[in-house]
Amino acid sequence: MTTLSETIGPLLFARGADENQCRLSAIVVTPDNLDPPLLVPADGQEAMPARLHSQFGKTVWRYDFRLPSRENAAYRLGDVIFPVAADLSGDVRIAYVSCNGQESEADQPSNERNAMWRRLAAEHARTPFALLLRGGDQLYADEVFQSHFALARWAANARKEKTDHVLSADMRMAAESHYFHRYLTLYAQPEIAHLNARVPSLMMWDDHDIFDGWGSLPEKLLDGQVGRGLFDVARRMFMLFQLGATDETPPVGGDESQRQSLTQVVRFPRFSVIAPDLRSERRPTRVMGPAGWTAFERALAQTNRDDRILVMSSVPVLGPRFSWIEKLLDVLPGVQKYEDDMLDQWQSRSHRAEWQRMLETLQRHATEGQNPVTVLSGEIHLATRGEMRFTDGTILHQLVASGIAHPPPPASYARVLGYLAALGENPLRGQPVRLKPLPGQMQIYAAERNYAVMNRRGQEWSAEWELEGSGRTPAMALGGAHD
Numbered sequence: 001m002t003t004l005s006e007t008i009g010p011l012l013f014a015r016g017a018d019e020n021q022c023r024l025s026a027i028v029v030t031p032d033n034l035d036p037p038l039l040v041p042a043d044g045q046e047a048m049p050a051r052l053h054s055q056f057g058k059t060v061w062r063y064d065f066r067l068p069s070r071e072n073a074a075y076r077l078g079d080v081i082f083p084v085a086a087d088l089s090g091d092v093r094i095a096y097v098s099c100n101g102q103e104s105e106a107d108q109p110s111n112e113r114n115a116m117w118r119r120l121a122a123e124h125a126r127t128p129f130a131l132l133l134r135g136g137d138q139l140y141a142d143e144v145f146q147s148h149f150a151l152a153r154w155a156a157n158a159r160k161e162k163t164d165h166v167l168s169a170d171m172r173m174a175a176e177s178h179y180f181h182r183y184l185t186l187y188a189q190p191e192i193a194h195l196n197a198r199v200p201s202l203m204m205w206d207d208h209d210i211f212d213g214w215g216s217l218p219e220k221l222l223d224g225q226v227g228r229g230l231f232d233v234a235r236r237m238f239m240l241f242q243l244g245a246t247d248e249t250p251p252v253g254g255d256e257s258q259r260q261s262l263t264q265v266v267r268f269p270r271f272s273v274i275a276p277d278l279r280s281e282r283r284p285t286r287v288m289g290p291a292g293w294t295a296f297e298r299a300l301a302q303t304n305r306d307d308r309i310l311v312m313s314s315v316p317v318l319g320p321r322f323s324w325i326e327k328l329l330d331v332l333p334g335v336q337k338y339e340d341d342m343l344d345q346w347q348s349r350s351h352r353a354e355w356q357r358m359l360e361t362l363q364r365h366a367t368e369g370q371n372p373v374t375v376l377s378g379e380i381h382l383a384t385r386g387e388m389r390f391t392d393g394t395i396l397h398q399l400v401a402s403g404i405a406h407p408p409p410p411a412s413y414a415r416v417l418g419y420l421a422a423l424g425e426n427p428l429r430g431q432p433v434r435l436k437p438l439p440g441q442m443q444i445y446a447a448e449r450n451y452a453v454m455n456r457r458g459q460e461w462s463a464e465w466e467l468e469g470s471g472r473t474p475a476m477a478l479g480g481a482h483d
Helices: 115-126 142-146 149-157 169-188 190-196 219-223 225-243 290-301 323-331 336-343 349-368 411-422
Strands: 008-017 021-031 039-041 050-055 058-068 073-077 080-084 092-097 131-134 201-203 264-268 271-275 308-312 373-377 384-389 395-400 425-428 431-436 450-457 460-467
Touching (some): 008 169, 008 190, 008 201, 021 073, 039 058, 058 073, 115 190, 115 460, 142 149, 142 169, 149 169, 149 225, 169 190, 169 225, 201 264, 201 271, 219 225, 271 290, 308 349, 349 373, 395 460, 411 431
Parallel strands (some): 092 131, 271 308, 308 373, 373 395
Antiparallel strands (some): 008 021, 021 058, 039 073, 050 058, 384 431
8 A cells, every 4th residue: 555645746747849848737736734846947937836626635736837848858846856858859759558557456566566667667767758648547446436335336236227326425525535545546656656757648548547337338327326426526536637637727738618528639749649538428339429529530630741640549449350249248148247348449339330430530631641640559458569551551550558557367368369350350441450469479469567669760650569578579660651
């Protein structure tokens, strides 16, 4: 169990950069009776803190500031100086992680839990990262149902009962306390806190940041007082601790009108990161709603011609065919509880038309806008990669890294999934999806904890994976718009 210090943070958020400046925010959590520490960028003026939220005796403060675009930039918080690799105009190193936890955190000792975080921190010390992308399930909040006896009863009976349950004030407060303190406990862990303070992050949520299966469960559960109430609480805490924002104080440069979708877009020299929100409007029959699609397509349309686009899709865009498995779920007794796991995926038969729309949208911007597209995904607790050739001959690359902390499934599971992937899938006529082993690996799916690293050197992009047991993979070239 991590012991909470009086002050937690800083946690850096990436707000974009150009050739001259890197725009950042930082949040710090203090006891209510303490003034926020001073934050002073090197060679800059003191950043004034804004009070984002106060609850449970704690106040969350946000600082918005800028650093010069150089490798040796830094800022001071209180008496500590934190270096930041703030030059994103030349060569750039980016780390990607997902699935930071497990369903019961008590089952995993902290030293073992954060082994890959220590490895990531050691790599940063050798060759700094300019950006840390976190692709979903930063928080495993499923134990929210144990925070109040009535929530536990709802979770146990929800699939069987058709009557709605009331979300009482006590239940809501218990849920708020659970999410709030789970974030504080997570960010207080030394291995994570070290990188939080030094590498700007961009985060997007997935179901476990709310609770397991959110959006893919039956609509009567999603729309009831308890389901909707827990979503509202989780959303506010996600905004606070993963976006460094509230509805009243949105991210600097963010879309203040955006409410239904929390899609994030951050621009850097010659590349953009777009993280569509695949949870806020999710239903059993859709992945994104009208607001999400509007935000995503607008973000693509506003990307400069020739800029590389990194799309953070919390669930893989390229994956094996699940339709025959879903048919088995319809007829076999006792396995319907796994239906929401299938509905979580783009490849579900319930989402096939929307999956095709996603792939066609990415293809259009790659071919017409000359934007090389790379998809970064997680969620499946395995590492793999995928390819799909666009109509102009360029390749959509997908890099899957999952999880940074979640234990991997058995190797037998990875082999079975690999057999399924080998059958192939053709969501767009004549453009088959191909799932492939990581460089240097034999199996399509690597059942090891892992993270991914992207490098830009000059005009060339490449990717590598760090696997807990197997170590570093060889670098893989990602190509460009005209390759």
